Structure formats: C-alpha cells, structure tokens
Amino acid sequence: MSTFFLVIGLGLCILVFFVLYRVVFGPGVFNRIAAISAIGTKTLIILLIMGFVYGRVEMFVDISLVYALLNFIGVLAASKFLEMEKEL
C-alpha cells in the first residue's frame, strides 16, 4: 500500500511542473493566480500522501489544513492587490 501512495505522490509531483509552466509563461495574471492556487491544492494532497507513506497521517493533516487556509488567504490577497493596482 505504501508503494501505491508513493507512486501517486510522485505522479502528482510531476503534474506540478505542468502547472508551473502556466505560472511562468501563462498569458495574463489571472492564469498565474489560478495556477498558483492549483499548485497549492496539489501540494496539500502530496502532504497527505506523505503522511500515509510515513504512517503519521494525523500529524500531516494539521499541516495540510494550515496550508489550505493560507492558500485561500494568499489567493484572496493577490486578487485584492490586483484590484488596487487597477485603481492606481
């Protein structure tokens, strides 16, 4: 079962790089923000899978909850910053 989770985690790690392409070259800012949000979600799942691999899920659930909260607030703050930029 551990190998299964390891393979899934590595697959998700590779998928992050596809989204990273959108962050670096993506046309426009909104693509980048959406891609950063997607990377955050993927990181959350990778953290949980790491918890399964190490056999300490209850510890990693805390970290991933914090990660989800900060991801939400970060995306919101970035959108707010863009809104302010438009006014200037």
Place this chain on the structure above:
Amino acid sequence: MIRSSEDIIIRTVSRVLVPFIQLFALYVIAHGHYSPGGGFQGGVILGASLVLLLITYGPRETRKHISEKSVTVFSSLGVLIYSGIGFICLLLLGNYLDYGKLSGLLHVAPAEARSLGILGIEIGVGITVMAIMFSIFFDISSGGKPPEDEKE
C-alpha cells in the same frame, strides 16, 4: 488602500471561516508539544484570520474588532508573559526559563510543571506574533498613513 469587498461569496465564506481558523489556531498553540506547531505557528494562523477579515471587510470594519490600542497591548502582553515566566523561574532560584522550579508554585510534579511552563511560553509567543503579524500587514496595506486619513 484596501477597500471592503462587495462579493457575497467572499464575504460569506470569510465570515464562516474566521471563527474556525481561530479555533484551529488555538488547537495548534495548545498541542504544540505533541504535533507540529507551537506558539509561533498558532500566532501566524491567528494573524492570518485577522488578515482575512481585513481583506474582506476593509480597514474600518476591522478596526472595530481589533483597534490600534489593543494591537499594541497584545504585542506587549505576549512579551510580558514570556519574560514574566522566565523571571518567576529566576526568583525561584533557578535559571531563566527553568520551568522545573515552577513545581513548588503550581503544586505539581516537576515534569508536569515543565509542560505547563512551555504551554505558558507558547501562549505568550502566540499573542505577540498575532498582534505583530496583523500590525505589519495593516501598516503596509494602508501605506503607513494614520487611520484618520483613510476615511474617503
């Protein structure tokens, strides 16, 4: 200048989410010695909940919940708790932050006194970090202007 957001999704989500974020921050502070986290991390999460409030409802509404004066009081209160516990240990003929000496004061075994002392330290650190995080974000987002100039 951050304006309050009119979007109903953001307003509702953050109104529902802020109490849960703060509850989770208290959990992180209280369970700092069993699970990842501690005073600093819990304080950052508490500060993030206030930042979410500021992003969503704007500076004027947020100032009603946590004023300039209370930010100052909280940021000093945490340092006072930290150094106060340290000095109590010093007065009880131990080293600075030597929690084992608190056992006579709290009427518990030295090992439990150490656990309680670390918990007190983490509460102090959490309060300070919360206030400073919010203060930094508020001052940067308002461009360093005093709050009177924000009323436009």
